[in-house]
Amino acid sequence: MVQAEFIKSAVSERDFPSKGIPEVVFTGRSNVGKSSLINRLAGNQKLARTSSTPGKTQSINYYLLGRRFYFVDLPGFGYAKAGKSAIQKWKDLIERYFHKQSTIALVIQLVDSRMPPTGIDLQLAEWLDEFQLPRIVVATKSDKLSNNRKSQQSRLISKFMGGRSVVMSSAKTGEGSREIWKQVQLAASEADASKT
Ligand code: GTP
Ligand code: MG
Helix, strand or coil: CEEEEEEEEEEHHHCCCCCCCEEEEEECCCCHHHHHHHHHHHHHCCCCCCCCCCCCCCCCEEEECCCCCCEEECEEEECCCCCHHHHHHHHHHHHHHHHHHCEEEEEEEEEECCCCCCCHHHHHHHHHHCCCCEEEEEEHHHHHCCCCHHHHHHHHHHCCCCCCEEEEEECCCCCCCCHHHHHHHHHHHHHHHHHH
């Protein structure tokens, strides 16, 4: 099992760790299951805090996995109940985060497997496109779908996401974890290779 530890919580650019370790970023709407997926991939249910109330994660949280890369848990995108100034502050922070680019090996965009991507998901996708970072789409909570619905939803979500392939995933059953790990390893080795 891979060793996983919480490193820090960043609330401003000054808190970002110094460059060097490749980062795998988890982003998507509030409540979509970012923190839960990190816990599942790390094999530790207590690593990142999760909650049924949206808006749980409010800062950028760094976890070190196997001493090899950071898993970065971003606050949920488009959390409607937060005040306007909080949302703006959050946006500024995330924008700064993505602008430092060089250490981001992979962006994992999470969407809910049970529905077509929402306006917020599509807005986020468009925004992420601008940064031109390696990215995969993960559809969460697949345990809630029948096998039939899974393949339907997978096709539908892929269509909305410009034809990208979609990994069906469940933090509950572990579906998709192996494939996500494969993509993470691949991206990390590519990030290593581009440094030499
Ligand atoms: P914010 O931090 O608010 O942005 O949310 P988040 O994206 O980190 O979501 P979180 O992991 O806290 O999960 C939100 C809710 O969805 C919790 O009640 C989880 O138990 C539930 N959940 C997350 N992943 C799954 C899953 O794969 N299957 C099921 N059935 N529930 C899930
Ligand atoms: Mg969270």
